[in-house]
Amino acid sequence: MNASKYHHGDLKRALLDAAEELLEEVGLQGFTLRACARRAGVSHAAPKHHFGDARGLLSAVAERGFGRLADALAAAIHPVKGDLVAEIQATCQSYVGFAENHPEHFRIMFRDDLICIDREHPPEPVARTFMELTNVILRQRGEPELKFSPYDPDRSDAVINDIILGWCYIHGYAHLRLEGQLTMIPENTHLAQMNLAAERLSNLLSAGHNAE
């Protein structure tokens, strides 16, 4: 709490907070280890003990981002659970909205050259994000959803193909839009277009499965 203390007490969290603030204010370009340290009120070499190097700090930032994305997805899907079309639309809006509201965060999360994520044993927030996305697809197929561990090696090819179609479309939309490539979409029709595409996607994924 006290800034005069030699030992900060919660420097790791303070550095992460500072990093996120900096990313929002000046972007990834202006983001530096030293600026993070300054903002947290410590010396320029203080981050080393907690994060090793810049890659370590950014990896931790990315992990936080995945946690927030997973939260946003869960919150958006929950109110419409059961309505297959609305679920995909909510997932799209949430995912794309996250990229729009936290562009720098989103960029870092998908920068394999910048950060370091253990793919064998992914951090909990990463696994949770993927679980939310997978469960949306599973419900489209009328299959029981997962409670944990979305990385099931025995998943059938058909399920994987549905996951690919769903996630890749959503991510592609979010990424291309974030990087300014979807200029052919008039801004006032953007939401309608996204919802329409989501509906078509839902129809494709649920075809033949929800014959109840």
Place this chain on the structure above:
Amino acid sequence: MNASKYHHGDLKRALLDAAEELLEEVGLQGFTLRACARRAGVSHAAPKHHFGDARGLLSAVAERGFGRLADALAAAIHPVKGDLVAEIQATCQSYVGFAENHPEHFRIMFRDDLICIDREHPPEPVARTFMELTNVILRQRGEPELKFSPYDPDRSDAVINDIILGWCYIHGYAHLRLEGQLTMIPENTHLAQMNLAAERLSNLLSAGHNAE
């Protein structure tokens, strides 16, 4: 030609070549303006006159990348033109293959925070890339393809929705795969999965249009 000349003669091209070589060898992290200048055999401030700053050089690199992507797409699509499913599959393979073979190039091309592209009047390579992608979709719909200028403000919402579905899926697949996120796909089934998804996409896009 002669390294002893004060005036290089073709420094702009030489710097771009050096930049691409550096990106391949050391990646975006190790890439610096000064390293480019060293490799081109000129002083550290020489790039300024041709590209202004680092952003200018990277933008030129990205433009080159779009040119190569457009070439690759055209070359991949041409042999199978007319076969709707094969066209989408070839487009996928070409796009994803480009990201795999030129990862750093691909990353820079879709970094709106790093480069600077005039969206009102896109450079020829950018427009050409988008034209190749748009034409694939138009042929799926049984509509005449474009010869130039894919940025048509009078395009109908239905066409735009098809473009979105197609391009976003393809780009999402390429990007997520490049950034190591598609770990649920066993590597030996990757191509089959991509082709299957492409076939399903083709069926969706061409439904009701190719009733010949």
Place this chain on the structure above:
DNA sequence: GGCTTATCTTGCCACTGTCAAGATAAAATT
């Protein structure tokens, strides 16, 4: 108390992007 360990600081190094000023050569003008 004394010892160990975790945490943070200080000082340093090579390196970076950018700028300003100057040097050189090519092109344009007369």
Place this chain on the structure above:
DNA sequence: AATTTTATCTTGACAGTGGCAAGATAAGCC
């Protein structure tokens, strides 16, 4: 052909960076 103008490249400097090594401080533990 001589001179002026312009384009191109070099040199030198500056503040800022990441990372390392060594030291300072404090907390925990016996």
